[in-house]
Amino acid sequence: MKTSVVMATYNGxxxxxxxxxxxxxxxxxxxxxxxxxxxxxxxxxxxxxxxFEQHSDLPIQFQLVLNDSNNHGVVGNFQNAVDHxxxxxxxxxxxxxxxxxxxxxxxxxxxxxxxxxxxxHDAQILxxxxxxxxxxxxxxxxxxxxxxxxxxxKFDGPAQAxxxxxxxxxxxxxxxxxxxxxxxxxxxxxKASCHDDWIQFCALADDTLLAxxxxxxxxxxxxxxxxxxxxxxxxxxxxQRIVSxxxxxxxxxxxxYLWYADTSSYFKKTDYLDDRVKLLIxxxxxxxxxxxxxxxxxxxxxxxxxxxxxxxxxxRFIVFLHDIAFVLLHSRKTRMQFVEDFQSQTRPxxxxx
Numbered sequence: 001m002k003t004s005v006v007m008a009t010y011n012g013x014x015x016x017x018x019x020x021x022x023x024x025x026x027x028x029x030x031x032x033x034x035x036x037x038x039x040x041x042x043x044x045x046x047x048x049x050x051x052f053e054q055h056s057d058l059p060i061q062f063q064l065v066l067n068d069s070n071n072h073g074v075v076g077n078f079q080n081a082v083d084h085x086x087x088x089x090x091x092x093x094x095x096x097x098x099x100x101x102x103x104x105x106x107x108x109x110x111x112x113x114x115x116x117x118x119x120x121h122d123a124q125i126l127x128x129x130x131x132x133x134x135x136x137x138x139x140x141x142x143x144x145x146x147x148x149x150x151x152x153x154k155f156d157g158p159a160q161a162x163x164x165x166x167x168x169x170x171x172x173x174x175x176x177x178x179x180x181x182x183x184x185x186x187x188x189x190x191k192a193s194c195h196d197d198w199i200q201f202c203a204l205a206d207d208t209l210l211a212x213x214x215x216x217x218x219x220x221x222x223x224x225x226x227x228x229x230x231x232x233x234x235x236x237x238x239x240q241r242i243v244s245x246x247x248x249x250x251x252x253x254x255x256x257y258l259w260y261a262d263t264s265s266y267f268k269k270t271d272y273l274d275d276r277v278k279l280l281i282x283x284x285x286x287x288x289x290x291x292x293x294x295x296x297x298x299x300x301x302x303x304x305x306x307x308x309x310x311x312x313x314x315x316r317f318i319v320f321l322h323d324i325a326f327v328l329l330h331s332r333k334t335r336m337q338f339v340e341d342f343q344s345q346t347r348p349x350x351x352x353x
Contacts, residue, residue, distance in 0.1 A: 001112065002031045003104060004087025004180075008077035010038040012095035013047055015220070020051050022098045024058065028105040030091065032061040036081035038072055044095075071191075078173075078195045079188055090183055092196070094174040096220050097123075103216040107177040116154070116210040117182035118203040120175045123219040134220055141171045147213040157207030162277055164204050165263060169196040170211075172219060176200070182208070191345050192258035205266040246329055249322030253292065254342040256319075260285030261346045283311040289343075292327055293336050299327045 005023055009016060023033060037045055045064070052062040067080040082090065089111060091104065103121070110119050122142040126134040145153040164170065173196030186202040189195045203209035241248075264281045267273055283306055291302035303323050306312065312320040327335070 001089050001108060002087045003028075003089045003091065003108060004085040005030045005033045005091045005093050006078065006081035006085050007033065007035045007093040007095060008038065008074055008081055009035055009040060009044050009048070009095045010074075010077065011040045011042045011044060013040075013042045013044045015096035016044055016047050017051065019093065019095055019097055019099070020048070022100075023093065024051075024055055024060070025101060026099065026104045027102050028108065029058065029060055030104060031059075031087055032063065032085065034063045034065065034081045034085045036065050036067050036077050036084070038067045038074075038077040075189050075191060075193075075195050082183065082187065085180075088180045090178050090180055092173045092176050092178075094172070097174050098126075098218040098220075100216050100218070106212065106214055106216060110152070110210065110212055111177060111179060114210060115208075116203075117179045117206070117208040118199065119177050119210045119212060120171050120200070121212045121214055121216040123172065123175055123217040124215050126218050126220045128221060136218075140215060141175060141219060142211060142213070145211060145213075147211070151213035153211040153213070155204055155207075155209040155211065157204045157209060161201065161204040161266075162274060164197075164201045165267075165277060165280075169194065169200045170209075171200075172196060173199065174217060174219065182206075188347055190258060190262040190347050192255045192262055198262075201263060202266065205263075245322070246325065249326045250338065252319055252322055253288070253326065253338075254345075256284045257289055257342065258346055279309075279311055287311075288323070289339055292323060293332070293339050295332055296327055299335075300324060303327070 007019075012019075020033075023030065035048055037048070048064050052064065056062075063084060065080060065084050067077050069076060069080060071079060078092065089108060091107070093099070107119055107121065120142070122140050125137055125139045125141065127137045128134055147153045173194065176196065176199060178199065182203075183199075186199065190198045200209065260281050264285055267277065267281065287302070287306065288311075291299050291306070293299070294302065303320065307320050330338075
């Protein structure tokens, strides 16, 4: 099977050499490494080109592409890398982690012998110290799963899709390998969240996600993580929260609408929706946007009614406050234009399945 490694880079000069070195020294080499760069202003591109030249004798097709589309950011950058790949098995790689030597070999062996379309593995967390060095801590990304004697865990997709629907991905995208046909069937990625949220949600909804207990990579936690792990993220000060309150509110409206619009198509064909999911899809994917597009009094009445009906209890009270503030701070014309701008961003429903 031809294998592709797709990587998204942006100002990753600090870590890119070690990450690429760990991929180039796998027990089973990838057939191609596709790196999409999103406009780095440091020495990332020069380092990548230098590494590619140093290892030009390897049976790997190296390709560096610039993300010159209008779809920037980590999701658009990964989409660009995927669009340039051709492998039957696609591995996702961040720019700042370290792969253990048998990662490709282990995951290819698993996918070769199963019907599942997506496999994820465990990873050891490395935490940055004050001096810039990294040390292992007593945490890893996959836990609380009952792996079988072969070290595998088959997710009960329909039962666990709702959890991913609420909480996002199970583990980082750098732990994923995906069969190409399936990856194409769920492309393009949703613009509402990270690419790994979308991939793992789809795999659960389609009941085709498998986990392996093996720790096959080292996952760095540092101040510049794009996604990272919530418990390790730097907390914003009260001043920062106040200053960014309106912007955070608008981003919440945009992302939640897109997420529920994009994911609801998966749920429409299922019979395992619970009442909370139905409420989420109905409110955050439609009623909320309708409400905030009305006049101030009507909008606030609709939002308060939704709050009392329990819509916001599923999320956070702060989201309700963001919505009220958004209505009070902006004219109806401004709010309607905002809605029109982001409604055009929903992903096309053209799955290949």
